[in-house]
Structure formats: C-alpha cells, structure tokens
Amino acid sequence: MSSARISRRRRTTSKPFSLIFLTYLLSACVLGALPQKLGDLDGDGEATVLDLVRMINHINGSTYLSSQLTFFADMNQDGSVNQTDIALLSDVILGVAPFVDFPLATIRQTSPAAGEQNVAVTRETIFRFSQPLATNTFLGPQHIYAAFGGRRLLSRVELSSDHLTVTLFYLENLPGSARVRVTFDAPGLSDFLGRPVDLDGDGSPGGVKIVDFETLSLTSLANTAVTGHVYASDPIPGINATNFVNRPLAGVRITVDGMEESLFT
DSSP: OHHHHHHHHHHHHHHHHHHHHHHHHHHHHHHHSOOSBTTOOSSSSSOOHHHHHHHHHHHHTSSOOOTTHHHHHOTTOSSOOSHHHHHHHHHHHHTSSOOOBOOOOBEEEEESOTTOOSBOTTOOEEEEESSOBOTTOOOOTTTEEEEETTEEOOEEEEEOTTSOEEEEEESSOOOTTOEEEEEEOOTTOBBTTSOBOBTTSSSSSBOOEEEEEEBOOOOOOTTOOOOOOOBOSSOEEOTTSSSEEOOBOSSOOOBOTTOTTTSBO
C-alpha cells in the first residue's frame, strides 16, 4: 500500500508542474511577440516606467534591447536611441504626448539630398530606411534608376546586409553640369514586419520617391592650373631625428572626376 500511495502522490504532483511549464511557454510566446506601439518595449500594449527603464539600460549598455526592439525605442525615428528618445518616451508616460502606432518604414535620408548641387559625377546614390526591409527583398535597376536627357544611366542596385540601406552604383560617370533625376518605384515593397513601405513619406503605404540633384560643372577655365605637393600620410624623422617632417610623394596624378584623361596634372 505504501508503494501505491507513493505512485498516487507522484501523479498528483506532476499535473501542476505540467500546467506551470505550459503557462511559462505561453508567456514566453507572448513576450517574444513584437509590440504595436512606438515606445512599448515589453509588448504589454502600454507605455510605462518599465519601458523607460529598458530604454535607459540599453543606452547605458547594461542590458541591450534586441535588434528589432531598438526600432521601437527610436521615438523620433532618427536612426539612433539616445537621451532625446528618453525625453519623448517620458512625455508619453506622463500623458503629455500621444501613444502612437509604430510608423511605417520610410526613407529617412538620401545621398545626394534632393536639390543638392555640385554632386561629383562618380558619386553613387544612397537611400537609408528608418526600418529594415523584408529579408526576401529584391531590388533591381527596374525599381531604382537615374535618368538624364530621356536616357536611363547604366547602374546596379545593392541592398546592405542589415536591409537598411539601398545603394545605386553607376556603371558610367554621371553627366557633368546636369540635373539628374533618380526614381525609386518598387510596388509591393515591405518591411521586416511584413507591412508595406511608405516610399514617398506621406504617411500612406506605397508611393514613388523622386530625388533630383545637379552635378558639378566640368567646363575647364582658361589660364588656371593646379600646383602644390602631395604628402604621405605618415611624416618621417627630420635631420636631427627629434622632429618630423612631411614626405612628398613623387609621380602623383591629380585628375578631375569625369574628365580624367583631359583635366589632370
């Protein structure tokens, strides 16, 4: 009878353990889900002091947020989590500022910027996103292209490993003294959460991003010349070995971008 009682006791103690373990797994799944609001860093649907503590610990380097949660901590969507975000989250907790939905991914910065002048004819065009694009993103010259005088310039597109930066590399020099238009038109583009991307930054999904810029003038000026010296990056000991002097480099060729064969010294 003692053995039977022991067996019954073991069976009765195993059931609560299973329930506790199942509850733990369900809780882990809930905590692992990404939040829906900007500043909600624990996924409970609220902005509280606990979220503020997690942000402060991340900034101080004591406990880092996951790579995905950092985008929810970036309150002003400027690409970094810092003291400004602490102040903005504090305002949300105090009710001074609204608790808003996590915004759609959009283009945070372009290089060259729209309207920029004197752009080098060898410079690529870069688009930096506020949030990562989807892992299966494919972009080609049919989605991003530069045009001048009714012709598309030869180029290739590359997406960075973190899916935050798209670069248009040109396979030919940009025309000099020209107004170049770059078009980013990628229907169906989505972010790391599977949501559509707001390409033109108007707050709605989709759109087309247009960037116009002007390249530098390649017209040579009469009676001008380039003179001087090119020095090595590391100085060398002087005559008395107590001081250092610049070391000139011989045979250096100085050229103008886009006119390397005609404008050089």
